[in-house]
Amino acid sequence: MSWIINTLTSTIGRKVIMALTGLFLILFLAVHLVGNLQLLYHDGGEAFNLYTQFMAHNPLIQIVSKGNFFFIFLHIFVSLTLYVRNKKARPIGYKVSAGNSNSTWSSRSMALLGTFILIFIGLHLYGFWFNLKFGEVAMVTIDGVSMHNAYALVAESYTIPGVVAFYIFSMIVLAFHLWHGFASAFQSLGLNHPKYNGIISGMGKLYAVIIPALFALIPIYMYLNNAG
Amino acid sequence: MNHKLNIWRQKNANDKGKFYTYEVSGVSPDQSFLEMIDELNDDLTRKGEDPVHFDHDCREGICGACSMVINGHAHGPKGLITTCQLHMRSFSDGEEITIEPWRAKPFPVIKDLVVDRTPMDRIIQAGGYVSVNTGGTPDANAIPIAKHLADTAMDAAQCIGCGACVATCKNASAMLFTAAKISQLAVLPQGNAERANRAEKMIAVMEEEGFGGCTNTGACEVECPKGISLEHIARAHREYMSAKFSSHNV
Numbered sequence: 001m002s003w004i005i006n007t008l009t010s011t012i013g014r015k016v017i018m019a020l021t022g023l024f025l026i027l028f029l030a031v032h033l034v035g036n037l038q039l040l041y042h043d044g045g046e047a048f049n050l051y052t053q054f055m056a057h058n059p060l061i062q063i064v065s066k067g068n069f070f071f072i073f074l075h076i077f078v079s080l081t082l083y084v085r086n087k088k089a090r091p092i093g094y095k096v097s098a099g100n101s102n103s104t105w106s107s108r109s110m111a112l113l114g115t116f117i118l119i120f121i122g123l124h125l126y127g128f129w130f131n132l133k134f135g136e137v138a139m140v141t142i143d144g145v146s147m148h149n150a151y152a153l154v155a156e157s158y159t160i161p162g163v164v165a166f167y168i169f170s171m172i173v174l175a176f177h178l179w180h181g182f183a184s185a186f187q188s189l190g191l192n193h194p195k196y197n198g199i200i201s202g203m204g205k206l207y208a209v210i211i212p213a214l215f216a217l218i219p220i221y222m223y224l225n226n227a228g
Numbered sequence: 229m230n231h232k233l234n235i236w237r238q239k240n241a242n243d244k245g246k247f248y249t250y251e252v253s254g255v256s257p258d259q260s261f262l263e264m265i266d267e268l269n270d271d272l273t274r275k276g277e278d279p280v281h282f283d284h285d286c287r288e289g290i291c292g293a294c295s296m297v298i299n300g301h302a303h304g305p306k307g308l309i310t311t312c313q314l315h316m317r318s319f320s321d322g323e324e325i326t327i328e329p330w331r332a333k334p335f336p337v338i339k340d341l342v343v344d345r346t347p348m349d350r351i352i353q354a355g356g357y358v359s360v361n362t363g364g365t366p367d368a369n370a371i372p373i374a375k376h377l378a379d380t381a382m383d384a385a386q387c388i389g390c391g392a393c394v395a396t397c398k399n400a401s402a403m404l405f406t407a408a409k410i411s412q413l414a415v416l417p418q419g420n421a422e423r424a425n426r427a428e429k430m431i432a433v434m435e436e437e438g439f440g441g442c443t444n445t446g447a448c449e450v451e452c453p454k455g456i457s458l459e460h461i462a463r464a465h466r467e468y469m470s471a472k473f474s475s476h477n478v
């Protein structure tokens with residue numbers, strides 16, 4: 001057994017964990033986005049509420065959701081251990097730095113970007129997930145089934161300009177994390193091949209821009225809609 | 229040409245060290261960077277001061293000794309060359325030049341710009357060679373090797389072990405260096421017999437020596453005087469993980 005521990009705690013093993021959990025989170029984001037897009041229906045929130053109800057009660061989703069929490073935790077925990085090790089390896093820095101001339105800002109700032117995403121996740125979970133699970137949320141009846149009016153909870157918070165601004169800013173941070181992270185995950189898994197490198201980095205950049213942009217568009221749209 | 233030089237000076241590993249400023253004048257654009265420091269050192273010696281210590285040997289870009297970070301770049305601002313191949317014409321007249329030693333926990337400063345790079349030797353000693361008996365010299369065409377694999381091995385073998393990758397990496401990671409050797413020997417039939425052991429042992433020693441982990445920033449590849457590609461790091465990841473899951477080292 002010691003070889004497994006040995007493998008998973010080596011820098012390469014940890015990097016592989018970062019990549020696998022990162023790719024899982026990338027998949028999760030896409031699914032999460034499809035759910036959020038239900039907010040755009042002009043149906044008084046019916047589609048979104050049905051979706052929330054489904055997510056909260058489907059047993060399979062419950063398992064995936066637990067897995068998701070675990071993978072986020074693992075991603076953060078392992079990134080922290082790597083960060084500490086990497087900082088220790090360079091106790092004295094340089095006076096002059098090469099800056100962007102040999103690497104991208106996002107690739108050098110993954111920990112900073114990740115920490116910000118963590119803050120966002122914390123507030124996001126508190127605002128929506130925690131309130132729906134443990135707080136007091138108004139009920140609504142759709143097709144004879146009584147359920148939380150999650151739509152109203154979301155729509156109301158998106159009438160506050162500060163909340164919308166924070167959300168947009170967080171999506172920009174996420175975009176930078178993914179700008180490097182998407183392709184980096186493949187490199188970490190050893191998937192570097194001239195036939196596929198172009199498409200991986202291209203897809204990574206597209207994903208990094210489009211997914212956060214669509215996430216951010218939803219609160220902007222709802223804010224303008226409800227204000228106007 | 230005239231230059232203001234900020235050079236890191238440190239008496240020994242325990243000294244705190246600091247930057248000293250020197251003015252050099254009448255520098256020829258055709259001088260190499262090391263020759264420019266040689267002249268500065270002649271001046272310092274004439275004045276009875278301690279000359280600036282730096283590593284150098286071949287002065288033709290093959291030994292990897294001439295390690296220094298110049299204006300934030302390992303081996304200076306020009307790509308694909310070592311410091312000894314850098315000429316003063318790569319700088320503009322009057323440009324301020326800051327010269328620092330390789331900065332990494334496993335590379336303590338011995339004096340001024342000279343650092344101890346023996347951790348890299350220990351990584352090679354852990355498995356960066358072929359030790360199985362391959363018999364007498366076989367006929368040149370007896371072992372067919374695909375052209376692209378021969379090229380890959382040659383590209384990786386270009387590594388001169390200078391440590392620019394470690395110096396450049398924000399994590400002081402030695403992955404590019406270690407990966408180049410793992411990769412070079414993994415793609416060749418002669419290296420095949422020991423490939424799993426090699427990957428496991430070399431990476432283990434790399435970690436024991438205290439180098440950081442790779443975060444794929446790619447800075448090493450840009451600063452490497454031999455242009456060693458990140459492709460080798462990906463191969464080393466594959467070699468290491470498959471060795472870990474299938475080798476007989478329980």
Ligand code: HEM
Pocket residue numbers: 015016018019020021022023025026029075076079080082083110111113114115116117118121177180181182184185186188189442443444
């Ligand atoms: C939905 C949220 C997130 C997604 C989709 C995501 C995705 C990724 C991906 C794909 C990578 C590349 C892995 C690799 O290079 O092998 C990565 C790396 C990284 N992530 Fe995240 N991440 C997320 C949240 C976070 C959070 C909350 C943190 C920390 C608090 C974080 C910290 C890091 C760090 C430090 C790295 C670089 C690790 C390294 O290169 O060694 N991430 N992330």
Ligand code: FES
Pocket residue numbers: 283284285286287288289290291292293294310311312313
């Ligand atoms: S002195 Fe040998 S490479 Fe520069």
